[in-house]
Amino acid sequence: MAGLTLLARGKVRELYDLGDDLLMVASDRISTYDVVHPTPIPDKGKVLTGMSAFWFDLTNDLVDHHVLSYSDGVPEDVRGRAVRVRRLKMLPVECVVRGYITGSGWKDYQATGAVSGLELPAGLQESEQLPEPLYTPSTKAEVGHDEAIDFERTVELIGDRVLAERVRDVSIAVYQRVADHAREHGVILADTKLEFGLDPDGALVLGDEVCTPDSSRFWPADGYAPGRGQPSFDKQYVRDWAAGTGWDKTPPAPAIPDEVVARTRELYVEAYERLTGEPFEAWLERTRA
Numbered sequence: 001m002a003g004l005t006l007l008a009r010g011k012v013r014e015l016y017d018l019g020d021d022l023l024m025v026a027s028d029r030i031s032t033y034d035v036v037h038p039t040p041i042p043d044k045g046k047v048l049t050g051m052s053a054f055w056f057d058l059t060n061d062l063v064d065h066h067v068l069s070y071s072d073g074v075p076e077d078v079r080g081r082a083v084r085v086r087r088l089k090m091l092p093v094e095c096v097v098r099g100y101i102t103g104s105g106w107k108d109y110q111a112t113g114a115v116s117g118l119e120l121p122a123g124l125q126e127s128e129q130l131p132e133p134l135y136t137p138s139t140k141a142e143v144g145h146d147e148a149i150d151f152e153r154t155v156e157l158i159g160d161r162v163l164a165e166r167v168r169d170v171s172i173a174v175y176q177r178v179a180d181h182a183r184e185h186g187v188i189l190a191d192t193k194l195e196f197g198l199d200p201d202g203a204l205v206l207g208d209e210v211c212t213p214d215s216s217r218f219w220p221a222d223g224y225a226p227g228r229g230q231p232s233f234d235k236q237y238v239r240d241w242a243a244g245t246g247w248d249k250t251p252p253a254p255a256i257p258d259e260v261v262a263r264t265r266e267l268y269v270e271a272y273e274r275l276t277g278e279p280f281e282a283w284l285e286r287t288r289a
Contacts, residue, residue: 080289088197117150
């Protein structure tokens with residue numbers, strides 16, 4: 001990326017200045033418990049970018065997105081894992097939608113009977129489908145973990161109730177569109193995290209990534225049963241391995257063994273192919289990666 005100014009570097013993505021536009025590059029880095037491991041997962045960044053592209057297209061009648069091009073203006077050495085995007089004023093809220101009770105939502109429910117201030121029916125089992133998708137937003141933490149918040153707190157953070165309601169409704173609509181498509185392909189979208197921004201005209205725009213294995217929990221539908229955790233197509237595989245190593249979840253993260261790397265790559269590529277209905281190589285050819 002010589003010659004381009006690096007504007008920001010996250011756990012997985014890097015953002016570069018293209019003048020009027022931005023270049024967002026998805027690396028092969030993987031993190032668990034908010035710590036990046038020293039071992040990359042080959043092609044992970046390309047899977048994330050290709051899957052996001054698929055969902056952006058599937059949902060663009062629900063909300064505009066930030067994508068300008070996956071090839072024009074994108075340096076050849078990052079084709080397939082990079083996208084040229086519009087500049088946005090990002091909203092200070094992580095938009096989490098849950099269709100099933102799992103993860104931190106399950107822990108909150110066990111402790112309080114509610115998630116993000118929303119009371120849920122008694123007697124739900126782990127991984128059970130909720131009566132309807134729930135919007136359970138969180139803060140965007142600069143350091144450490146995001147914190148779950150209720151809707152009224154999102155109104156305060158965004159500063160506009162009408163916009164906050166629009167963000168909530170669009171988040172649920174995007175989740176439902178993707179979940180319906182996934183179910184038709186034998187995959188359950190348990191939950192997802194979305195990010196939105198405003199363009200210079202104040203219009204709401206979907207940004208960052210959309211319903212990838214990094215931002216979502218995808219479960220194979222065959223074998224699904226409530227009352228326990230589910231096997232998944234996301235980085236839970238690495239998280240489970242890391243949890244069993246005795247690592248105390250503080251930096252530095254341990255190196256990932258070759259067999260775990262290989263299986264994780266398989267899961268990412270399988271998720272892409274099952275959900276998009278095309279070989280992963282088709283995405284690479286389309287972007288001339």
